[in-house]
Amino acid sequence: MFVELKHGSGGRPTQQLIGEILSIYGDNSIKDLEDCALIEGGLGVTIDGFTVSPRFFPGGDIGKLAVCGSTNDLAVRGVKPMYLAMSILIEEGLPKEELIKVVKSAYGVSKELDVKLVAGDTKVLPRGQADGMYITCCALGKAVTGRPWGINNLSSGDILVITGPIGKHGALISALHYGLDVDQLASDCAPLWPLMQPLTEVAGVKCARDCTRGGLGTVLCEWAEGAGIGIEIEEDLIPLDPEVASVADVLGFDVLHLACEGTAVIAVAPDCAEYVLSSLRVLAPNCTAIGKVTEDHPGIVGLKTEIGGIRVVDMLAGEMVPRIC
Amino acid sequence: MIRKVLLVKGIVQGVGFRPFCAKLAKELKLGGSVQNNSSGVLIELCGSNENIDEFSKKLLDEAPPLAMIQTIEIISEEKLLGPIGEFTIKASERQEMQLVLIPPDIATCDDCLQEMRDPNDKRYRYPFINCTNCGPRYTIIKELPYDRTKTTMACFPMCDDCSSEYNDVTDRRYHAQPNACPECGPTLWLCDARGKKLASNDEAIALAKAHLKAGRILAVKGIGGYHLACDPRNDEAVRALRARKKRPDKPFALMAKDFKAAEKVVLLNGMARKLLASPRRPIVVCPKAKGCGPLLSAYVAPNIDTYGVMLPYTPIQHLLLEDEDLDLLIMTSANLSDEPLVAGNREALQKLASITDYYLMHDRDIYVKIDDSVIAMAGNTPIFTRRARGYVPQPYISKDVLPPIFGAGGEMKSTFSVSHDHYIFTSQYLGDLKEVASIALYEHVMDMFLSLYEISPLFLVHDKHPMYLSTKIAKDKLPEVKDSLAVQHHHAHLAACLWDNDFQGEAMGLILDGTGFGDDGNIWGGEILVGNAKSFIRWGHLLEAPLPGGDKAVLEPWRFALSILLKTFGLDKSMELADKFWPDRKRTSEALIRNMNIYVKTSSAGRLFDAAASLLGLRDAVTYDAQAAIELEALAKGRECAPFRLERENGHLILDWRPAIEWLIMGLMGGKRKERLAAGFHDGFAAALAQACKDISLETRIRHVALSGGVWQNKRLLNVTCALLRRAGLEPLVHKNTSPNDECISLGQIAIGIERWSK
Ligand SMILES: [Fe+3]
Ligand SMILES: [Mg+2]
Ligand SMILES: [Zn+2]
Ligand SMILES: [Zn+2]
Helix, strand or coil: CCCCHHHHCCCHHHHHHHHHHHHHHHHHCCCCCCCCEEECCCEEEEEEEECCCCCEECCEEHHHHHHHHHHHHHHCCCEEEEEEEEEEEEECCCCHHHHHHHHHHHHHHHHHHCCEEEEEEEEEECCCCCCCEEEEEEEEEEECCCCCCCHHHCCCCCEEEECCCCCHHHHHHHHHHCCCCCCCCCCCCCCCHHHHHHHHHCCCEEEEEECCCCHHHHHHHHHHHHHCCEEEEEHHHCCCCHHHHHHHHHHCCCHHHCCCCCCEEEEECHHHHHHHHHHHHCCCCCCEEEEEEECCCCCCEEEECCCCCEEEECCCCCCCCCCCC | CEEEEEEEEEECCCCCHHHHHHHHHHHCCCEEEEEEECCEEEEEEEECHHHHHHHHHHHHHCCCCCCEEEEEEEEEEEECCCCCCCEEEECCCCCCCCCCCCCCCECCCHHHHHHHCCCCCCCCCCCCCCECCEECCHHHECCCCCCHHHECCCCCCCCHHHHHHHHCCCCCCCCCCCCCCCCCCCCEEEEECCCCEEEEHHHHHHHHHHHHHCCCCEEEECCCCEEEEECCCCHHHHHHHHHHHCCCCCCCCEEECCHHHHHCCECCCHHHHHHHHCCCCCEEEEEECCCCHHHCCCCCCCCCCEEEEECCCCHHHHHHCCCHHHCEEEEEECCCCCCCCCCCHHHHHHHCCCCCCEEEEECCCCCCCCCCCEEEEECCEEEEEECCCCCCCCCEECCCCCCCEEECCCCCCCCCEEEECCEEEECCCCCCCCEHHHHHHHHHHHHHHHHHCCCCCCEEEEECCCCCHHHHHHHHHCCCCCEEEEECHHHHHHHHHHHHCCCCCCEEEEEEEEEEECCCCCEEEEEEEEECCCCEEEEEEECCEECCCHHHHHHCHHHHHHHHHHHHHHHHHHHHHHHHHCHHHHHHHHHHHHCHHHCCEECCHHHHHHHHHHHCCCCCCCCCCCHHHHHHHHHCCCCCCCCCEEEEECCEEEEECHHHHHHHHHHHHCCCCHHHHHHHHHHHHHHHHHHHHHHHHHHHCCCEEEEECHHHHCHHHHHHHHHHHHHCCCEEEECCCCCCCHHHHHHHHHHHHHHHHCC
8 A cells, every 4th residue: 555645635535544643653642633732731732744836826935834834723723823843845956045035934924923933954855856845844832712722612503604715725726736827816825823813712712723735625524523513504605716616617626625724714602603703804804604513414514505405515535736735 | 624824925014915815715714814923924724625725826816916925835734623713813913033024105096096086985085095905105114013003103093983994804994004084094284385274185185276277386295205296387387396496407207197198298108008007106207299399388398308207196196186177297306406305294394485385284294205216218118217116115035045235325326225034125216415415314214224124234335436425324324244345336237237137147237327436546437347246357448538627527518528529639629629619618628628637537428428418519517417418318310320439458348439429520510410410329339339249249158238327227228229239149138126327236236245245
């Protein structure tokens, strides 16, 4: 058996691969598969590798993506990002100015978030042994919510809120990869902490996730399966960019599987949904409620379609586009 | 004088078998008893040797219409010491092993109809009249043995009259579990879209008819669920139904008062009549009658040359269709898009509120939902396109004891099958498992089958597709199986067709369908296999081409049309043709052509027919399954033969469609009639398939050809291919008791499992 590209999709095959890896660690690892781990001392930690191709794209670059991607994993668990550790793998022959540009871009987001780079490493690989540069970024921060946000909090009736239109990053990278022209489209790559911070005070916020690889659909499947709850979302409530729809249409992708890089789905108790939405609206004018957690069909995510049925949403099965983040 | 005890096995409960025995025993002056037990019916006979032999003979010859006697076992035979005595019917007994077979639901019989129309009868115009020979069965049973208390009729205690019928051995309603009368039984009422009751019983019928005549849409509760009914002559009503149901094109089924009404709109041959009138009452898809066009709204079954027709099978339906000016009704399953049909009253009020104007409701609960069965006539050959009411849960019977296997089935036209003892039980059509509600139905029926028959499968067979939900459900529900097996989709088709034909040897398989997960990770669907349930080889297949946009390509046939143009004509010419055929889709088609190599490849025959339909300008996008191919078939007229090529490539036989696509495009450019092009595409393809089989037969000496896969619902393709195969001295094997589409996958899975796990 070999590791295949599909194992990096973020969908079901990825889940299986991770399962195998964790089984080796047995009890010496964390069991709940959240985006970041909450560890002793009220700290949260996460690590992420970034290999996106192309490295520069409308709306961002690999440096910005690395800081956003890793700190967003903290933000959606109610952890304030504070420190970064970064490892950069560079291919021999990369123009130095490109490296500097990437690091400056990373610095820009770090500054905005007030996070410090406290550890780092660089390696240079012989030409051909890497494609330009890869970044691995570890983010550390402090949990500030009363109770940790996580899928264990999910319960029937919770309202699902999305902070903006879905799939923009995935659609953009796909379009660039397959040579489709989409001049209107930019990645949604952005830090989520500014959005999430005000919510850390709201008791009714249960759980959040940035919808990266595998998209909104995969995240919701993980929630439904992980918490043994049912989820129902409505097709016509999900904010969608026409350009994203068009890319998905051409390539035959499901928009629910297209990655976001600065868009989160948040589960909140029904009585504070309105409050959460109005609070989010300040920075995320397109945020909206898209569905709810139900008692029906535990473990299954249903999509209410325009023609009236409820379709099963599954995780992404194979790879869509290699190297999306 | 002797005393003989017989055990009769088969479908012998709930079909009037015991009263029949009692009547027969009385006729022959025999004493003794008859009793249902969990293995069948136990008959004790006391009397002369001759009369007892006569009894056994008549048991087989004159058994009630829905009884299916499998075996008659002699349990004991001895000299009778005492007197002959009375013949009695004894109460059911429950034993450890439960092997009783449940009968399917049965159309109202002639005796009951006569009573219902007799003003002097206590059940005059009673909408729930039934007897031992007719009425609901499968849909009302919750538990075995089959007794009233175990059905949804348990909440209607019988009045004295009904009770005495029920207990009178000589009565037609002796132990008829759904027996009822106006005094004690269920009631019928009409309510508006918000559930407000407007009329009851006969007044409800009168009002319902008036509303139908006025062009309103009604939800009518039937045996396995609700129908949506309206007047098919009323254009506005039919269009409203289409709009509200969000079902733009898929044909609506018709219910005809009688043959006379049916023949106004369809051509009926002998076989079609037989099926229509059978107590199983399927929808029979028949050619539209010549000149029937103006009679019905064009929106009943647009762009095709057939209507699906059935005859009434419940008293309510007979009452609704009693007037000459309402002798045809649209009766389409009441559901939302691809969801299972609606069967509960509350469910109906909730889900159908935006579709229906009124409800014709009653309070006899439907325990399990089941759709109407659909059979299409390919000349005189009936082809199941949906096996459900009237047929399920009748099992396949094997002479061997079978290992207990669960076959999880496919995904789109899902069914499951389970083997047990000498039987294979196949569920009804359970719908598209991509619908959340279908999953619930699958689980409900699965629980029901396993508990009714007390089966704990030791083995699981499922499709090789890594994402099929049927596999997931079965694995979740059967965590304790000893062993499981993933079976290639088209191998399951082959095995199903062979089992269905009771054929044991090796056969060729022309397996043509839309999609199946191939052993090489590609999407298969135009497969020439050689093998049996034990094993198979992929002898050949259709030329493969990329399927641009995965599932999208299924909904938009023009995408695969573009792909085959590219494969046939190369870049420049295909771009040029694409601009011509789909000028509005230029942006997408250019992107698709540029990226064609990223898409998964398919050898699907279903997609090829869709694509041909798109090239002929029939349609670029479909609103129901196989629509493009169905319309291509409807278009085909005349005699032509498109050239398909057979080639050997790396030891594989490749059926190359490129010459046929060239022929099609040339014909289009040359102004040849599309009817002939469509005909040529069908017949040329059939000729190539037959030729391939001839070649393989020369090499292997195999003579039988199994035809399975949804594409074989194409009547023209089936008839022409069968004729050509026979002419070549080969023998086609066509599905008999199951559909060639993916409904048969679970049966094939069981057949393959039997090979694997029979010791
Ligand atoms: Fe199939
Ligand atoms: Mg992460
Ligand atoms: Zn009857
Ligand atoms: Zn009564």
